[in-house]
Amino acid sequence: MTQIGGSSGPRRIALPSGAGAVVLAWGTATDVGHRRQVNEDSLIAVPPIFAVADGMGGHAAGDLASDAVVVRLRAAAEEGVVTPAGIGLALAQASHDIARLDGTALTGAGTTVTGVALTVSGEDPYFAVFNVGDSRVYRWFEDEFEQVTVDHSVVQELVDAGAITRSQAEHHPDSNVITRAVGFNEPPMPDYWMLPIEPGLRMVACSDGLTKEVDEERIQALVSAGSPPEATAHALMQEALAAGGRDNVTVVVVDVVEVEPPAPAEG
Template sequence: MTRHGADEQRREFAIPGRPDEHVTLAWAAVTDVGRRRHANEDSLIVQPPVFAVADGMGGHAAGDRASAAAVDRLQELADRGVVDRSVVAEALTLAAQDIDDLAEHLPLGAGTTVTGAVLDITADDSAFVVFNVGDSRVYSFQGNDLAQITHDHSVVQELVDAGIISADDAEGHPESNVVTRALGFREIPRPDYWRVPIRAGLRLLLCSDGLTKELPADRLRLHLAARLSAIETAGALVDAALAAGGRDNVTVIVIDVLEAPDGAERSAYNEGTTGARG
């Protein structure tokens, strides 16, 4: 398990061209090996402007190294002034190459899911650029509404999309762990992207599937709606996943927008990249 960055209770980010305005965030990350695994193959980064969770695959040694490769490449973007979709895509491509190199002599190969949010602050359109490859997820919570921003790249999600099985049946399906996109396994990375406008009161939840396979959406919403601090919320979500069975590694990042200037009303939208869904 690799971690970059530390929790923050409050940090201000200046808005270019607006010296009297800023965005204030708090964030926290918690990870646990779970009740049934012997190693934690998840990795994470909470180092602005990048926040991400990676869930490794290929056996504990290979999975750990694959997820570490993803966050190591994303860590190179930390503290950069401008990080947009193209820069994230380049980092993910380099991570996939690193994973393929380390897995060259591994019979089962190695790979990782990765999902995250990049802080993109501009004078006119401040937002989180959310990205995803695989079945780790990003949710938004605002007011009292929970919304899944990312779309799983998995066999069961394709079955749900096709109307063959219901969403309620997806988690218990025998192929629930089979992803259709990943970094590694000699695949060209095909991330999807969304922009989530920054609004005061917004919470983002980034997590590996060790959380979502144990807790349904209504349980996630209840924890986020309790309005505890980011570190308390992240810890409570991991504890709840462990209490529900903890069948996998569990990693959670919670990001709170404490302050932000008023902006034009816009909804989160998909940016229409290869494989993206509008």
């Protein structure tokens, strides 16, 4: 398990080219769970990137795969704000790193990754939401809760085809089979969503150790309870552990506290 960054109270982040600033607060939580021996999840919570990676592979390969992703995202974060193209490049570099891991030539190794990155479109701040696999990003804003990302999984394809319901998907025998990953000797194929950043917006990134244990109604209740980001992340993690904790569980919660507009042009 690799953790880059951690929880933070409100922090002002200046945007490039005089585009103003945003004030963010965030919280993280992770646990190996009750049945696993190794925590193969990794996370990064360093502005402008907040992400969760859920590794897969024999022995410690999953841990190394998720580590490769957050390390490459950390390098991308040094640029200040990150474009979807920058995220895609970081994931491609991580895939190359994973292919070179010792002992994985035959079995392969890989990881999911999902998260949000601070970016700018014109002079307006946005979150670039990105996803590969079945880890998820949720959005809470103005009393509305929604899953932003779409799972890359066999059961999601069955749901999309109308063959099973969303509730049936969580208990389907193929619920752990994903259709995209970073690694496994395949180029990553991330999906992206651009969400405007507004005060009061709360974003949640999590591994499936949360969503396989806790239904969305309960996740929404905890996300909307009004607790600070770190307390919310820990409450979600503890809920997953209390429900069985069959897998590693990792949660990152990001709040938009304030958005500062660009300074008026002189003259």
